[in-house]
Amino acid sequence: MDLLVLIVTVLVTELRCFYSKPVYINHDEKFRNIAVTSDFVYIGGNSKIIQLDSSLIQLDQKYVSMEGRKSIYDENWLLTTHNNESLIVCNYNSNYKTLCVKLKLDLSVVTYSLTLYKSNKPSTKYLATTFKQSNVLIIASSKCLSYNSHDHCLAISRYSLDNFLYESEKHFGCFVDYLQQAKHVTFRTVVGIEKFVYFLFSTEDGHSKLGKMCTCDARFNSFEDTPIICSHDGKNYTLAHDAVH
Numbered sequence: 001m002d003l004l005v006l007i008v009t010v011l012v013t014e015l016r017c018f019y020s021k022p023v024y025i026n027h028d029e030k031f032r033n034i035a036v037t038s039d040f041v042y043i044g045g046n047s048k049i050i051q052l053d054s055s056l057i058q059l060d061q062k063y064v065s066m067e068g069r070k071s072i073y074d075e076n077w078l079l080t081t082h083n084n085e086s087l088i089v090c091n092y093n094s095n096y097k098t099l100c101v102k103l104k105l106d107l108s109v110v111t112y113s114l115t116l117y118k119s120n121k122p123s124t125k126y127l128a129t130t131f132k133q134s135n136v137l138i139i140a141s142s143k144c145l146s147y148n149s150h151d152h153c154l155a156i157s158r159y160s161l162d163n164f165l166y167e168s169e170k171h172f173g174c175f176v177d178y179l180q181q182a183k184h185v186t187f188r189t190v191v192g193i194e195k196f197v198y199f200l201f202s203t204e205d206g207h208s209k210l211g212k213m214c215t216c217d218a219r220f221n222s223f224e225d226t227p228i229i230c231s232h233d234g235k236n237y238t239l240a241h242d243a244v245h
Helices: 002-020 177-181
Strands: 033-036 040-044 048-053 058-063 075-082 086-092 098-104 109-113 124-131 134-141 156-160 185-193 196-203 208-214 224-227 230-232 235-237
Touching: 033 075, 040 075, 040 086, 075 124, 075 134, 124 185, 124 196, 134 185, 134 196
Parallel strands: none
Antiparallel strands: 033 040, 040 048, 048 058, 075 086, 086 098, 098 109, 124 134, 134 156, 185 196, 196 208, 208 224, 230 235
16 A cells, blocks of 8 residues: 555656646647747747747747738748847748748748749758858758759758848859769758858768858858768767757
8 A cells, every 4th residue: 555655646746747847739730840049939830930938838829921821831841040039931832832931039020032942842951140241041951952053953052031042152052972972961950150060961871971161251162071980889880860059
């Protein structure tokens, strides 16, 4: 009997601890992406952007559209913040035509664009940052979003945060060699640290690479990458599945 009381007491205590933590549940939207500022949490769902406070209490939600009303762009594939001041959202429709919207933190629309197109669902990672004193969105994609003058697929491309237009400066074009040699490249993460942007990506042959690009000097293409090899207990590991910064 004492053992049963002890088990029940432990279970009740654990349940109290669990339910005392902030939890947000939404049965109407599939959560696809998340972005965080110092005061808010944003969730990208099927068709809506959901705004929560730091305690995960819902403050607002809006459709991803030019007017904030119901939209045909019903799947979120990009959600990020910039300088703790704005929210960048991209959704696509059944034909993979993309709508990108720049929002204030209160979800009011600043600007939008329909200039980004996709032929299918690429595996993308992205980062809103400052490149040569311009606010830009850098997208690393497993499928071609743009090409340079030599018809090389640009696995890494850059778009202005003011109008979402592709920026095609002479020295910016970055293409990953493995994208030409293998059938598929999967980007795991894109991270900005000080004056550099780092790209972690994997190839179908079971190897990962870490790429690096300088954001302060556009006089030349500064992109370079190197294979990742880690050793432990006499074994070599060459494939990274994810990274967190």
